[in-house]
Amino acid sequence: LFGSLRSLKVEDCRFARLPQALGQLSSLVELSLAGNRVPFQPTDQQALAGLVNLQYLNLHGCVLSGRLDVTQLTELRELNLSQTQSSTWPMGVMQLPHLTHLDL
Numbered sequence: 001l002f003g004s005l006r007s008l009k010v011e012d013c014r015f016a017r018l019p020q021a022l023g024q025l026s027s028l029v030e031l032s033l034a035g036n037r038v039p040f041q042p043t044d045q046q047a048l049a050g051l052v053n054l055q056y057l058n059l060h061g062c063v064l065s066g067r068l069d070v071t072q073l074t075e076l077r078e079l080n081l082s083q084t085q086s087s088t089w090p091m092g093v094m095q096l097p098h099l100t101h102l103d104l
Contacts, residue, residue, distance in 0.1 A: 002025060003027060004027050005025055005028060006027055006028060006029045006030065007029060007030040007031075008025065008028055008030070008031050009031075009032040010032070010033055010036070011032055011033070011034045011036070012034070013035075014036065014037065015036050015038050016038070017038065017041070017044075018033070018036075018038055018040075018041075018044045018047065020043070020047070022051075023046065023048075023050045023051070024050075025051065026051065026052070026053065028053060028054055029056065029075075030054070030055065030056040031051065031054055031056070031057050031058070032058035033058065033062055034058045034060040034080070035060065035061040036061065036062055037062065037063055038063065039062075039063040039065050040062065040063065040064050040065060040066065042066075045066075045068070045069060048073070049069065049072040049073070051073065052073065052074065052075065054073050054075060055075050055077045055078070055098070056076075056078045057070075057076060057078070057079050057080070058078075059080060059084055060080045060081070060083055060084070060103075061082075061083045061084070062084055063084065063085055064081070064084040064085060064086040065085075067086075067089075067090070068081065068086065068091065069091040069092060070090050070092045070093055070096065071091060071092030071095070072092075073092075073096065074098075075098060076096050076098065076099055077098045077099060077101065078100065078101040079093065079096075079099065079101070079103070080101075080103040081102075081103060081104050082103045082104065086104075
């Protein structure tokens, strides 16, 4: 279902958890979860790691309780982590070859 979906914006929805199906959207190039205030769980991190075609990831306003790992997101060009309450540098961000925009 939605196997060819390339862009998804799920903003300000007040989710308690991220949808588990998110990790199955392997064709996603753009993902915005801004304003959801969802505390990221280990399963959410695993779902994001599977989105290897992502070029744009917006987590503005989400609650990152642990260290975000973007190591697998090698196509990432833009990453927005503003207002995430994160106090650690995202793991793997310095090795992203195409990253042109980083908002912390």
